[in-house]
Amino acid sequence: MNSLLTRLLPARCSTLLGAAAQRGCVRYSTRPADPELERIETVPLQATLLEGDPARTGAQDAAPIVILHGLFGSRRNNRRLAQLLNSRLGRDVYTLDLRNHGTSPRTPRHDYPAMVADVARWVRENISRTAPVLVGHSMGAKVAMALALRQPHMCSVMVAIENAPVATVPEPEFPRYIGALERLASHAELSAAQAQQALSGVEPDPDVRLFLLSLMEHYRDPASGKRRYRPRIPLQTLKDAVVRGAVAGWELSPDTHRYTGPALFIRGTQSNYIADDYLPTIGSYFPSFELRDIEGGHWINSQQPQLCADHIVDFLDRRDL
Template structure:
């Protein structure tokens, strides 16, 4: 079974690698923006290939928002692909309490939405396409429904605008990460052995362990994300700030991408989605919750198809 999971993970890596190799795409070392609310957001900017037409250079940007325990690195390969194929700049951001962004005790969808709105305003990004996965999907939907900044279109990946309990796995991940820090591991392999008692999937463990960094003073492995804040925020991540579709609606182009093996966007949620987002289209991809990493080519096609229609 373990060999099968390793083979599956390697196939995912190979598929992503096969669409990321393109020398014309330019990416910069990550930058950061100090927001008026005191939060600093880190981001990677993936620019269109050199030689793009003036029309392409003026194209509205894409902003990619990762999920819980993720970072901008998760979306690096797909961001490069979208920048190339759509000739649009792609900003892959770290939300507060993730990646290289600053930490804050408050972690809910209103706060996350406000951060991204301020980021868009600071960079003067208008009519952006927001793409979000999981936590990032609910953040993007919240932004669209708040109407504080002009949004061109929305792509939500495997989450719905409803209050719905997180899978119990997320609570287990927090327990495992706390145990790793308590054990003061010096090798990532030791941290992985601890986490394996909470999560048997190698790809998911490797995803979570991307948050490990070595303390230069003690040599021990620690998490760069504030586990205490995120553990306290798990209930917030299950909620959605808008309850009544008659009071908030986004009428722009919307693509709802769901993994058919996931339970986060069930059929019974589709009517509610349609009331919040009347112009939504549905793309079913045979995958679990981690749609982009599991089926990158299928996601790429769905995203490029709808965004190309938007440009026509």
């Protein structure tokens, strides 16, 4: 298999090539293909697996959970949420790195059809028995929504945290963030304290600044011996995607794409990503959706993982899913 999974076992971490090599894999070959997705050149996504508890009743037959991160994020951002869901539900939980993020491959194309095609490929190659529960935050939520709408047989439940199936104006802070990170990389020498100070000019929240700084590698230049920064992610590719609206956009129509399965939307009460005005539109795509509120802003997946897990577990338990 092409996808490299990191299998987190009780006592140690080990790696293997594709969970499908270990289990009988449902290939989805009898399902109708999406012609556009079939034409896209995909990349093999990197993933971490928290294994379910085979001793738990029904755990082996339960749908695994696949968690998708937001822009600039990685599977590490959802580590705590994954641990909570794994512990409480006893089922397999995967966290993925989307293209151009984490340790997944870099590629010039960055838009939702490509990200959906990547995840669809990953599901075909790595998920067995039952279509997964797709959980996405922000950009990852749009990927989860689009996959459920375009390939509903690949999704048993769709959970969108902090995003809606609407096109919005690109967030102005993202290009500012990228510009600030590019400036950090241009310095011949820079300490961590100096980098923090530089980022304070574009972001007042220290937690967000730490997150932004995690996108940069602090290394010693072998030529000069000085400490400087270089990006861990393809800044220009992501900047281009943001500016042209590929991240804030939405191309599907409820006239042609609807997902009638269970759908849960979770929003932060201090965020406008799932505004009340969007609820009728959400219903046109996901007629069976439910909405849950959490006190907080856009980053509730990492700042309020316990409450996010509570809502997801309750939603699944009430439907015996």
